[in-house]
Amino acid sequence: xxxxxxxxxxxxxxxxxxxxxxxxxxxxxxxxxxxxxxxxxxxxxxxxxxxxxxxxxxxxxxxxxxxxxxxxxxxxxxxxxxxxxxxxxxxxxxxxxxxxxxxxxxxxxxxxxxxxxxxxxxxxxxxxxxxxx
Amino acid sequence: xxxxxxxxxxxxxxxxxxxxxxxxxxxxxxxxxxxxxxxxxxxxxxxxxxxxxxxxxxxxxxxxxxxxxxxxxxxxxxxxxxxxxxxxxxxxxxxxxxxxxxxxxxxxxxxxxxxxxxxxxxxxxxxxxxxxxxxxxxxxxxxxxxxxxxxxxxxxxxxxxxxxxxxxxxxxxxxxxxxxxxxxxxxxxxxxxxxxxxxxxxxxxxxxxxxxxxxxxxxxxxxxxxxxxxxxxxxxxxxxxxxxxxxxxxxxxxxxxxxxxxxxxxxxxxxxxxxxxxxxxxxxxxxxxxxxxxxxxxxxxxxxxxxxx
Numbered sequence: 001x002x003x004x005x006x007x008x009x010x011x012x013x014x015x016x017x018x019x020x021x022x023x024x025x026x027x028x029x030x031x032x033x034x035x036x037x038x039x040x041x042x043x044x045x046x047x048x049x050x051x052x053x054x055x056x057x058x059x060x061x062x063x064x065x066x067x068x069x070x071x072x073x074x075x076x077x078x079x080x081x082x083x084x085x086x087x088x089x090x091x092x093x094x095x096x097x098x099x100x101x102x103x104x105x106x107x108x109x110x111x112x113x114x115x116x117x118x119x120x121x122x123x124x125x126x127x128x129x130x131x132x133x
Numbered sequence: 134x135x136x137x138x139x140x141x142x143x144x145x146x147x148x149x150x151x152x153x154x155x156x157x158x159x160x161x162x163x164x165x166x167x168x169x170x171x172x173x174x175x176x177x178x179x180x181x182x183x184x185x186x187x188x189x190x191x192x193x194x195x196x197x198x199x200x201x202x203x204x205x206x207x208x209x210x211x212x213x214x215x216x217x218x219x220x221x222x223x224x225x226x227x228x229x230x231x232x233x234x235x236x237x238x239x240x241x242x243x244x245x246x247x248x249x250x251x252x253x254x255x256x257x258x259x260x261x262x263x264x265x266x267x268x269x270x271x272x273x274x275x276x277x278x279x280x281x282x283x284x285x286x287x288x289x290x291x292x293x294x295x296x297x298x299x300x301x302x303x304x305x306x307x308x309x310x311x312x313x314x315x316x317x318x319x320x321x322x323x324x325x326x327x328x329x330x331x332x333x334x335x336x337x338x339x340x341x342x343x344x345x346x347x348x349x350x351x352x353x354x355x356x357x358x359x360x361x362x363x364x365x366x367x368x369x370x371x372x373x374x375x376x377x378x379x380x381x382x383x384x385x386x387x388x389x390x391x392x393x394x395x396x397x398x399x400x401x402x403x404x405x406x407x408x409x410x411x412x413x414x415x416x417x418x419x420x421x422x423x424x425x426x427x428x429x430x431x432x433x434x435x436x437x438x439x440x441x442x
Contacts, residue, residue: 048184088253089250118185121185
């Protein structure tokens with residue numbers, strides 16, 4: 001922490017350290033033995049975080065309002081799967097049991113819901129940069 | 134960028150859904166070359182999924198910063214095993230996914246999610262003990278206030294101990310139990326057992342003050358799933374602990390007695406069950422309130438549910 005330059009933003013600095021650790025781990029263990037987290041993928045994750053930091057709002061919580069709004073635009077089943085999986089901290093199997101669905105269906109719902117949220121967040125950023133309320 | 138779903142070949146590599154060793158095994162099976170050959174669209178898709186996964190994880194974290202940090206650390210510990218440098222890498226991956234959301238204020242869970250989580254936490258253990266209190270507002274209550282102790286197991290098994298009515302008698306120190314197929318009662322001067330199939334003769338003579346349907350946790354939680362309305366409100370424990378109370382109400386029917394409401398009280402940070410309360414409305418508007426205070430999990434021992442003779 002004593003190497004942190006307090007004039008610079010904390011988030012990118014912390015994520016930079018995390019990125020180096022992940023890449024070092026990947027080099028050490030061999031690419032095939034870790035999750036897909038090559039430089040291109042990590043760059044893309046970082047790009048999303050930078051976009052998030054450009055959203056309207058002074059704080060992380062204020063920017064999360066955009067996500068909350070986007071959540072409300074998902075289909076009912078997408079919302080339900082996300083609430084059970086994230087709010088309820090259920091695993092996919094239990095989420096599927098609560099929704100009376102197959103596990104694979106729930107996984108696809110979660111993935112499609114997250115893709116829709118990412119798209120909605122991009123639209124919000126784009127409108128915010130254009131000054132559209 | 135396309136928001137289409139991934140091909141099944143690489144969609145299975147999504148470790149944000151139930152992170153466990155299977156993903157590593159799949160990665161190994163896929164091999165280094167195949168990872169390199171994944172299209173750019175796959176990498177971008179993974180990046181988007183992980184980014185939103187991180188945001189949702191950050192949103193889900195709870196009110197106090199201590200609880201948020203504790204929850205985050207618990208997740209990282211679950212995702213990693215010793216040696217310790219694995220822990221560091223898992224923590225780094227968590228920071229990448231979650232950003233710095235852990236330091237921020239989180240959102241409150243929905244009532245449905247709290248109930249689902251409370252149920253899931255109970256299901257992690259098979260048997261549970263409760264202290265039961267029954268109170269009635271009727272002036273000449275047929276069922277006076279009393280305290281009982283109950284142990285519940287999976288599949289509707291239970292053992293209920295304390296003062297229990299049997300026909301015209303009141304047994305001061307007695308036990309009722311079922312192993313799921315047989316219902317039995319044991320008192321100082323009484324021992325009976327019958328198959329538990331619907332309205333057995335034995336069941337109609339027992340007056341424990343509790344509907345046996347409530348002695349099955351899965352049935353209890355099903356009431357919350359079936360209810361037309363769930364409401365959550367903050368509450369405080371006797372020692373100032375932060376709690377959350379979820380109340381389930383159904384559309385009114387004309388049955389007497391009918392369930393006016395069922396409430397569960399959970400710890401706010403962990404959502405662990407503290408108490409559930411059933412409010413029954415009887416004749417002349419009198420209420421009977423049955424409260425189950427959760428004592429904790431008990432060691433699984435199916436023999437406790439079999440008749441003891």
